[in-house]
Amino acid sequence: xxxxxxxxxxxxxxxxxxxxxxxxxxxxxxxxxxxxxxxxxxxxxxxxxxxxxxxxxxxxxxxxxxxxxxxxxxxxxxxxxxxxxxxxxxxxxxxxxxxxxxxxxxxxxxxxxxxxxxxxxxxxxxxxxxxxxxxxxxxxxxxxxxxxxxxxxxxxxxxxxxxxxxxxxxxxxxxxxxxxxxxxxxxxxxxxxxxxxxxxxxxxxxxxxxxxxxxxxxxxxxxxxx
Ligand code: DX5
Ligand code: ZN
Numbered sequence: 001x002x003x004x005x006x007x008x009x010x011x012x013x014x015x016x017x018x019x020x021x022x023x024x025x026x027x028x029x030x031x032x033x034x035x036x037x038x039x040x041x042x043x044x045x046x047x048x049x050x051x052x053x054x055x056x057x058x059x060x061x062x063x064x065x066x067x068x069x070x071x072x073x074x075x076x077x078x079x080x081x082x083x084x085x086x087x088x089x090x091x092x093x094x095x096x097x098x099x100x101x102x103x104x105x106x107x108x109x110x111x112x113x114x115x116x117x118x119x120x121x122x123x124x125x126x127x128x129x130x131x132x133x134x135x136x137x138x139x140x141x142x143x144x145x146x147x148x149x150x151x152x153x154x155x156x157x158x159x160x161x162x163x164x165x166x167x168x169x170x171x172x173x174x175x176x177x178x179x180x181x182x183x184x185x186x187x188x189x190x191x192x193x194x195x196x197x198x199x200x201x202x203x204x205x206x207x208x209x210x211x212x213x214x215x216x217x218x219x220x221x222x223x224x225x226x
Contacts, residue, residue, distance in 0.1 A: 002182075002217040003192045004210060005030035005063055007174075008054075009045045010143050010201040016050075019201075020057060026206035030061040032174075032194050033083070037068040040092060041141030048074070048081045055082030063087065065113065065174065065194075067140050072099050079106040087111035087134050087172070090122050100129050111172065115140060116148040120157050128166050132192070133158070137185070138175030143197045147176035155188040179212050186220045 006028050011019035020031070031054070036045040051062060063085040064078050071088035078086055086103045090096060090112050103110040111132030112123050116139065123133065135155060138145035155171070162169065172192040173185045178199035185193070193213065195201070200209050 002186060002190075002214065003029040004195045004200070004213055005032040005061075005192060006200060007032045007034060007143070007194050007196040008050075009034045010196045017057070020054060022206050024058055024060070026210050028060070028195075028206070028210065030063060030192075031058070033062060033064045035064055035066050035068060035074070036141065040069045040089065041067045043067075043141045048077050051078070051083060052081040061085065063111075065134070066092070068092065070094060072102055075099070075102045075106055075108075079108055083108065085109040085111055085132060087113045087132060089113045089115065089140070090126075091115055091118055096126050097129070100126060113140075113174070114154075116151050116154075120154050120161070124161065127162065127169065130166070130169065132170050132172050134172035134174055134192075135190070136175055137173050137177070137181065145176060147181045147198075152184060152188065155185070155190065159189065177213070179216050182213055182216045183220050186217050187223075 006023050008031055033051055034045045036043045038044040061084045062082060064083045066088045069092055071092050072094055086108055088099055100110045109131040111134050112126055112130050113134040114123055115136050135151050137148050137151050170192055171190045173190045174194040176198045177193045182193055199213055
């Protein structure tokens, strides 16, 4: 069964608590926090205090997607705030071995993120060390962009490389996830999906949207069995 993590930058910032409660009632699996520093990406979003406050509302897993230049500076505060998984970008100018080590030392799960135009080879040296690999399927920084189809080839490329190197590695996709894009990713082995403006935070409502996204995965699974 796939996992949907709700991207809270796409929620109403005014009625954030209301949206979180509704997502919990609808059966959301996890919550996704996009942390942006206005430097690594041309936007500023969410902060650690918000995570800390929301931690008192739910025991669901929290994942933090760091779109910042120096991810190592924030690891221990994110841990204290109640985050379970930290993803940082391979493009952030820091030694990934060092950052992964810091995340693990805090007892958290570690994930690397790769932008659509970054070559997959850059993550090869770290594949044995990480718990998650997140593919950006839009450019990082803003909600509401179009799906980057070329990323599908990158996921295929990973399948060839990875064979036997890290069997427990979980694949994540972030950006423009909806009923059309999810099946194409799920059939390539993506297991965790960031629900944003495209497929979760729209007029149709959380109950309906979650049901549709989960159904699309079941369709992929049953086709594979045939
Ligand atoms: C983009 C963020 C995503 C975003 C995806 O930089 O990382 O989490 O919210 O949402 P949509 O569905 O709008 O692409
Ligand atoms: Zn994100």
